[in-house]
Amino acid sequence: MALGTSRRRPITMVLVARVRLYRESLASMIGCHPGVRMAATAETQAEVEAAVEELRPDVVVIDMATSGALDMTSLLRRLPQPPRVVAFAVDESVSAILDCAEAGAHGFVTATATLDEFVEALERVVAGELLCTPRVVAELFRGLGDRAGRRNGRSTAAAALTHREQQVLGLLTRGLSNKEIGASLNIAEATVKHHVHNLLEKLQVGSRGQAAACATLPASSVRHAGALHD
16 A cells, blocks of 8 residues: 555645745646545744744744744744644754754755655655655764764753853743744843854854754743843
8 A cells, every 4th residue: 555545634734935936836847646634834943933833833844045944843843732844855864864854844855856755755745754765864863973972061060050141041942033032031142142143153063053952941040030130
C-alpha cells in the first residue's frame, strides 16, 4: 500500500512565505494536488498564529527564505496546540537542516524537491516520520556529534548569563517581542535589544529562536521577571 492511501482526507496545510506572488502561485500549484488542501497562506507570525488557531491545519509549511523563519518555527512549537511544522526550500546542507531541527521543525523539503516529493514529505511528517536519504542521515549524525560538543559550551555560557539576561531569555522563550519584554521588565526597548545581543553572543547562537531552543532556565527566572529594574 502506498504511503498516504489510508488517509480519509487530504492533508490541510498553511503556507508561509514572504513574497505574495510567489506564495499565491505556490499555494495554487500545491492546492491542485489531491492529497493536499490549502487552508490558508500567511506572511507574518501573527497571520500564521491566527490561521493555526482558527483552522487547526495538519501542518504549517514555512519557506526558509521568509524573514525570521527559524524564529517563527520555534515560536509555533510553543503554541498551546502546536501544529506540525515543515521547513520548505531548505539548502541541501547538514548545517541548514540541523538549524531547522533545532528550531523545532518536524521535517524539511529541499529547494530541489518535486511536487510529489513535497507531498510525500508532508505525509511522512503527519505520520510522525521523516523523509530523508541515507546519505543525509549519516551526515546528520556526524553534524549532531559536532554540535553536541558546542552545546556543552553553550550550557556553560548560559550559567554565566546575568540575572537580567536570564529574565530576558525567559520571556523570549514565551515568544514576546522586545517591546513586550521591555514593558514586562519596565525597561526601555533599546535596553532589551542590548540584553538580547549579549545573550545571543554568550549562547553562541545566531537567532532568538535558537536561543529559545537551547534555553534551560529555572522557573524562578521567569516567575520573577518583573521584580528587578536596571
